[in-house]
Amino acid sequence: MKHLLIICAVAIGSTPALAAPVSVTPVLSDAELSLLAGSADWQDRQRAALARAWQVDGDAAAALMRLAPGTTRAGGPRFVLPARDAGTTAVLLDRFLRGEDGELVRAALLDALVRTDGEWAPGVAAAFTSEASAEVRVVMVEVLRRQPEALASPVLRAAAKDADAAVREASARSMGWTEDPAWAPQLRQALGDTDAGVRSAAARALGWVGAVDAWPALVTATGDTDADVRRRAVRAMARLDAARAAEEPAVRALHTDPDAKVARAARQVSGNP
């Protein structure tokens, strides 16, 4: 649900302070920390960054653990960050992975992590399959989509099969943001999803990734029962091949679509606005 009650958001904003993280080992030496920081395992690197953050400024780390988000104009929580350094990343990631905040705050923590300088993506990617909240999984997909392929791809693939339609929709949308035509098969499949939001996101993404082979699937989508799907299919075809779309009978058939936006898009694509 997009629109959240202010009352909820404000209540979320007053989340009580959390206990000190159990994963911190404050007695690690510099050498041990350096060794962990250079590890191939993201969990070691996170331990090192987290320990360093608490050692360098424990008060700041504690403040981050209890930092309350503000309320966006849409009514949801969002963090204004006091710092962006790697220590901030480590503390916020730790807070996220603990799962002790409500789901909206945990989603906001993901949004905050993206705006920090440290390494967070491996930890978030690793947590995807065990994340219980669909709301949080949606944002996990969104924050990971432009991360290195090795991290993003498994999550986008898993999300495409998620039981929750909002997560599948986020996956299709995010495949579009990669602009990678390799996602075309998954997107064609998503075009047949039972959920209109997923189909709509997939139609748009097929245009963004340049999936020329998806033309027949998009033609089929112009007959979808959902207006957004039809409109985005038209837009996708225009993006793939504007001249071909202008002559496409399936597009012309939508000039008189009962949905004004669909009809407008179709006429525009046909060069007849």
Place this chain on the structure above:
Amino acid sequence: MTHRLALTLTALLALGCNSDKDGDDSGGEAVDPWTDRAVYGIANLDDDDGDGAADWAQDAEGDDDRFGFTLEEALFADAPDGGVLALQLRGNTGRIRVLSDGAVLLDGDTGPVELDVPAGDLDLEVEFRTIGAAGWIAVELQDADGDVVESMDVDLRASPLILNHHLQPVERVFAMSASGADGNQPFINGFEDVLGGTFEGFGMARYGWDVWIQDEIELSTMTAPGGARMDLVIDSIRSPQGQYLGALPDDVFGEDPDTVIDTWGSGVPTSQDSFGNLEVSPPVTVDGVSYPFGRAYYGHWFADEMHEDMVAMLEAQKIQDPFELDVGFLCVGHVDEFTTFVPDPSSDKGFRFVVGDVDLAYEFLEAQPAATRLPRYAQDHGYSTIGDIVDDGALRAMNEEIQADYVEPAVEQFKAELGLTDDDIIRIPAIFEEVRGCRGSTVGLIPGTANMTVAPLESGETHLFMPDPFLRPSGDDQGDDPFIAEIEGLLPEGLDFHWLDDWDYYHIMLGEVHCGSNVVRTPIADWWDVALHLLVDEED
């Protein structure tokens, strides 16, 4: 009310040559006193004696919302012997009462009445219970047999509720304030330095740190002849009454006997119930119909719509005939995110419609050095340079679709609904980004300039308070910002521009300057003179 009321008896018609009841065809200008008239007033919603009850419900001490009028002695000069004066209230009789010497003479339960023909002036008062209440008094002079000798109607009408538009002078400007190192003093100072005592900041800590004062209240007025005015603060259902910003209307306006606070709607709110999603155009004429107070507009976000009670109230006013836009591309979903109106004396209409434009934004960005560093955008949006924005193909694709599927249809709708031409429109660069967790809908990537506070002063100056775009490598030097230069070059001449730092408190939180401020404005037109054509219908 702000001003003591004067008598408001207004002749609707001056008698013309074909209405000379004396049969005098000599071309004289004799005026028949038995001519239809009108009394315009304001619903008695306020609480002049401060006892917590609306004055309509009681005989309130100091009540100044009864509107006097006189049936003057001349009306009865030729009254027949044994005649009577018959008065009957018609129309919204349950919402109007007529009083004589403080006692009810006519209302929904009382009347019609027959009075002895007055020997002198007959002074009466009218009181309205509801906004826009309308009716009339059928006045008849009857002879001893009950035959009508003379007659006329006295139309009675309470002011509609009139929302403000951007051409009206500001009286008070508000924003929420927080002091200290983490406060929003640059934002507050930006207003205060220009507006001085006209600006007021309210401590946001008391209101749950809610800064969105634009969304919480809509400021409106009701007026009547003689300078009568009552302000009505519409308190949104977005926050619970008395809590968070829902407590602000009472705090700020509760002690003012000339201001009332009301709410339309109830239940679970959506973002569409916020009043950044309710704006008003300046005066327009559309297909020959004049809207001297402009037209109201609001947005719907897919199935989310403004509460039906609020919509019904707006429609019932008739005077600002509202229309609805599709704002489904916006995460917050408010019309003020991409449209506004600014005064422009050089324009035929006196204003320009300002709308965010994606194509213009890319044209502008592509003309800038691609390597221009953008520290603020690197931190919060993931774009380190202008080139990063320009080269993001998906971002561009999304924005192109927003332009084609939402912005252009909105522009066409504004043109049709407000009778605008392309010359009336100023397009300004705007670019949108997806908001995480918002199902793919968007918000301004570059702080949305259209989300500005427009503040004309009585002195004739007009100040525009706009979000600092920070589209520059340096932090503070706005003189180096090409976006600022671009916008200032596009907006009308003669306006004073102020670029406020709203980044952390507002922009990052999906709002800008307009969202974080609100304005009390001075009414500048008299509805009974210029807008009766929108109010009077056959039912009346």
